[in-house]
Amino acid sequence: xxxxxxTRRQMLASAGAAALLAGLPIGxxxxxxxxxxxxxxxxxxxxxxxxxxxxxSTGVYVIASKIMEPLVDLNEKGExxxxxxxxxxxxxxxxxxxIKLREGVKWHDGKPFTSADVQYxxxxxWKKHLNYGTALHSALEAVDTLDAxxxxxxxxxxxxxxxxxxxxxxxxxxxxKHVYEGTNILDNPANVAPIGTGxxxxxxxxxxxxxxxxxxxxxxxxxxxxxxxxxxxFITDKAAATAAIEAGQVHMSNxxxxxxxxxxRLGKDARFExxxxxxxxxxxxxxxxxxxxxxxxxDVRVRRAIVHAVDTDFFIENFLYGNGxxxxxxxxxxxxxxxxxxxxxxxxxxxxxNALLDEAGFKxxxxxxxxxxxxxxxxxxxxxxLWSTFIQQSLQQVGIKVELQRPDAATYLTAVYRDWNYDLSxxxxxxxxxxxxxxxxxxxxxSPKGTAFTNQWGWEDPKADKMMDDAAFEIDPAKRKAxxxxxxxxxxxxxxxxMATERQFISVxxxxxxxxxxxxxxxxxxxxxxxxxS
Amino acid sequence: xxxxRHFLFSPAAVLGLLLLIGxxxxxxxxxxxxxxxxxxxxxxxxxxxxxxxxxLLGTDASGRDIAAQIAHGARTTLLMGMVSTLIAIAIGIVVxxxxxxxGGMTDDALMRMTEAFQTLPNFILLLVLVVVVGSNMTxxxxxxxAVSWPAVARLTRAEFLTLRNREFVxxxxxxxxxxxxxxxxxxxxxxxxxIIVYGxxxxxxxxxxxxxxxxxxxxxPNIASWGNLIGQGRKVLRSEWYVSAIPGVAILLTILSVSxxxxxxxxxxxxxxxxx
Numbered sequence: 001x002x003x004x005x006x007t008r009r010q011m012l013a014s015a016g017a018a019a020l021l022a023g024l025p026i027g028x029x030x031x032x033x034x035x036x037x038x039x040x041x042x043x044x045x046x047x048x049x050x051x052x053x054x055x056x057s058t059g060v061y062v063i064a065s066k067i068m069e070p071l072v073d074l075n076e077k078g079e080x081x082x083x084x085x086x087x088x089x090x091x092x093x094x095x096x097x098x099i100k101l102r103e104g105v106k107w108h109d110g111k112p113f114t115s116a117d118v119q120y121x122x123x124x125x126w127k128k129h130l131n132y133g134t135a136l137h138s139a140l141e142a143v144d145t146l147d148a149x150x151x152x153x154x155x156x157x158x159x160x161x162x163x164x165x166x167x168x169x170x171x172x173x174x175x176x177k178h179v180y181e182g183t184n185i186l187d188n189p190a191n192v193a194p195i196g197t198g199x200x201x202x203x204x205x206x207x208x209x210x211x212x213x214x215x216x217x218x219x220x221x222x223x224x225x226x227x228x229x230x231x232x233x234f235i236t237d238k239a240a241a242t243a244a245i246e247a248g249q250v251h252m253s254n255x256x257x258x259x260x261x262x263x264x265r266l267g268k269d270a271r272f273e274x275x276x277x278x279x280x281x282x283x284x285x286x287x288x289x290x291x292x293x294x295x296x297x298x299d300v301r302v303r304r305a306i307v308h309a310v311d312t313d314f315f316i317e318n319f320l321y322g323n324g325x326x327x328x329x330x331x332x333x334x335x336x337x338x339x340x341x342x343x344x345x346x347x348x349x350x351x352x353x354n355a356l357l358d359e360a361g362f363k364x365x366x367x368x369x370x371x372x373x374x375x376x377x378x379x380x381x382x383x384x385x386l387w388s389t390f391i392q393q394s395l396q397q398v399g400i401k402v403e404l405q406r407p408d409a410a411t412y413l414t415a416v417y418r419d420w421n422y423d424l425s426x427x428x429x430x431x432x433x434x435x436x437x438x439x440x441x442x443x444x445x446x447s448p449k450g451t452a453f454t455n456q457w458g459w460e461d462p463k464a465d466k467m468m469d470d471a472a473f474e475i476d477p478a479k480r481k482a483x484x485x486x487x488x489x490x491x492x493x494x495x496x497x498x499m500a501t502e503r504q505f506i507s508v509x510x511x512x513x514x515x516x517x518x519x520x521x522x523x524x525x526x527x528x529x530x531x532x533x534s
Numbered sequence: 535x536x537x538x539r540h541f542l543f544s545p546a547a548v549l550g551l552l553l554l555i556g557x558x559x560x561x562x563x564x565x566x567x568x569x570x571x572x573x574x575x576x577x578x579x580x581x582x583x584x585x586x587x588x589x590l591l592g593t594d595a596s597g598r599d600i601a602a603q604i605a606h607g608a609r610t611t612l613l614m615g616m617v618s619t620l621i622a623i624a625i626g627i628v629v630x631x632x633x634x635x636x637g638g639m640t641d642d643a644l645m646r647m648t649e650a651f652q653t654l655p656n657f658i659l660l661l662v663l664v665v666v667v668g669s670n671m672t673x674x675x676x677x678x679x680a681v682s683w684p685a686v687a688r689l690t691r692a693e694f695l696t697l698r699n700r701e702f703v704x705x706x707x708x709x710x711x712x713x714x715x716x717x718x719x720x721x722x723x724x725x726x727x728x729i730i731v732y733g734x735x736x737x738x739x740x741x742x743x744x745x746x747x748x749x750x751x752x753x754x755p756n757i758a759s760w761g762n763l764i765g766q767g768r769k770v771l772r773s774e775w776y777v778s779a780i781p782g783v784a785i786l787l788t789i790l791s792v793s794x795x796x797x798x799x800x801x802x803x804x805x806x807x808x809x810x
Contacts, residue, residue: 239771239772242772259769259770259772260769260770261580261769261770261772261773261774262772262773264773265772318578318579318597319579319595319596319597379751382769385751385755385766386595386596389573389596389755390575390596392573392756393573393574393575393596393597394575396571396574403756404755404756405668405669405755406669406751406752406755408665411665
């Protein structure tokens with residue numbers, strides 16, 4: 001296993017540094033932006049919904065966030081950038097949040113944007129339908145409209161200001177009340193032909209082929225956007241998408257949607273920028289999930305031994321082309337607000353893994369095997385079959401035989417999250433800016449049986465549950481910040497599951513495009529300042 | 535003896551036989567050639583094939599030795615191909631013989647059932663079976679056998695239809711021989727030649743079906759098989775094409791050898807071609 005001295009990571013790191021340097025002059029010597037032009041974007045999947053106030057998903061944002069807008073977005077430094085909201089203020093008890101809205105904004109159909117739209121969207125869409133939104137706003141009692149441009153959110157328990165605003169770029173999209181009111185929200189035609197306030201107007205949606213949006217001449221930010229048109233093309237075959245990009249038919253592919261080998265190859269092609277720049281806000285992690293109902297895995301020493309046995313650094317350098325790094329728990333190190341080094345960790349150590357397994361009483365049999373486990377691996381991404389195979393190979397070294405199963409996505413979700421019919425499992429955890437949004441549900445007990453990506457591991461710790469609840473609704477930012485490292489310490493010690501890697505989505509972008517990937521959630525952001533060389 | 539001589543005089547058949555012996559030999563001596571587990575991590579992933587290097591045929595995307603997987607995969611592929619072919623031929627012969635020999639209601643019933651199977655594209659049927667019963671090697675083998683028999687049944691039936699009213703069969707009837715005797719001792723041997731030849735086609739198709747399943751990541755990932763290797767290689771086809779190409783060539787050679795041997799057997803066994 002020491003054959004890993006050649007690392008693609010080093011190559012990528014230097015390429016990244018070069019890209020950073022190359023990026024600087026664009027800002028410094030500000031080439032004059034060109035107006036007009038059409039940008040074509042690769043879409044690997046089609047969700048058949050274009051309303052981000054109903055579904056929080058990168059596959060929705062990447063199109064609809066150019067048409068509809070959230071209360072706030074992020075600027076190039078990752079700070080909150082006012083969009084439909086211009087200022088915000090929380091009350092001392094944490095139960096009231098007052099939001100001032102931008103004046104003079106018009107919906108694409110000409111109606112004015114007012115606080116009634118915010119009130120309606122929050123109460124009818126976020127609280128009732130939006131994934132993650134229903135949990136986040138479960139304590140939302142009412143939204144009062146003081147005047148046409150002031151909305152007051154009232155909660156029946158404290159809502160931390162940083163949680164609310166941290167979630168707002170993703171979970172804060174506003175839909176037009178006059179279009180949705182009195183209709184069946186889920187069946188409203190505007191869900192696939194959105195009416196928003198954004199820099200681009202929806203033009204056409206041809207199922208299975210493309211979505212087109214055109215320049216909004218009445219956009220509130222004067223002089224923007226630069227582009228005339230954006231076309232999103234649905235290309236499900238990854239290899240075909242690479243070919244389209246190389247032929248210049250498509251200008252950009254986001255969210256790691258091309259084959260790993262092709263991403264690596266295009267990275268050496270001077271026509272493209274291949275980088276995780278502009279994807280910093282959505283790190284994702286490869287997991288190792290345990291079923292604690294299995295007697296061997298109920299012993300924490302066995303779980304620790306399994307993590308010790310997997311050489312995550314080797315995996316990242318050689319299987320993922322150096323894209324990513326070893327994680328130290330459920331909160332990725334890029335989340336500087338909540339990450340703190342020093343939690344219990346399990347670096348690669350075969351000797352220690354063997355010792356732990358011996359100590360737990362699982363001696364090797366005559367054939368060198370201690371026991372066998374069944375591992376389920378879902379078809380989410382190209383890295384997952386590699387990761388599950390790597391775990392199988394690694395555990396063989398310490399005498400644990402792993403039988404791999406690769407069911408389809410629906411069978412996988414049922415087997416792991418509803419029937420608990422697995423020993424080991426693996427998947428992706430996507431971290432969204434604040435551990436209370438989509439991370440702690442992996443650990444908090446009490447999720448209904450069958451809820452995907454929640455704690456169905458057979459692990460329950462009242463102390464951990466209480467710590468997580470207290471942290472989520474703590475309104476003092478300093479206390480919140482201090483609470484999560486303590487929680488991670490406990491979770492890493494007990495190890496109900498392990499988040500082994502932390503990675504960034506990779507975008508492949510033609511160098512003809514300018515002003516791209518300039519904020520930490522750029523593929524899901526507004527693109528008002530994006531322009532293209534002729 | 536005469537058949538054997540006839541077989542050995544055909545260069546194509548001998549070439550096929552030599553290839554097949556080579557592949558069977560590779561399967562038998564896989565453990566001696568590559569004693570390590572072929573699915574274990576052997577080195578850095580995606581190393582190109584090199585004559586003098588540690589890995590003659592390179593490594594795949596999971597860092598496994600491709601040469602070891604080809605050798606151990608020969609075992610899986612041949613065994614899977616033969617067993618599923620036997621299953622298909624056994625079912626096919628029984629159904630076809632009964633339908634062709636008895637005719638009438640039996641024929642109608644059995645043939646309608648066969649047609650029902652034939653109207654479903656067999657790969658789709660196989661996908662359904664594998665999704666329902668799971669994708670371990672035993673299940674995949676049985677499933678491939680279970681979707682491949684209809685053509686064998688129709689072929690057997692056609693042969694039986696042409697043979698059942700021949701004079702030698704009528705002679706057997708007059709002698710008072712039982713139907714079972716007539717079917718298995720008189721008609722079947724005469725009908726067997728095209729079925730054996732077709733058996734080679736079934737085996738070739740079985741190997742391709744397993745590869746197609748593995749290509750879709752639906753075959754057993756815990757066993758070294760050529761199909762799995764091709765499925766793995768698909769993701770790196772543009773840059774490291776050898777991962778798919780090497781097992782592809784192995785499959786090509788195996789199917790070629792099986793069909794050449796089948797063709798040779800046809801020429802040698804077919805009583806109507808004898809002495810030609």
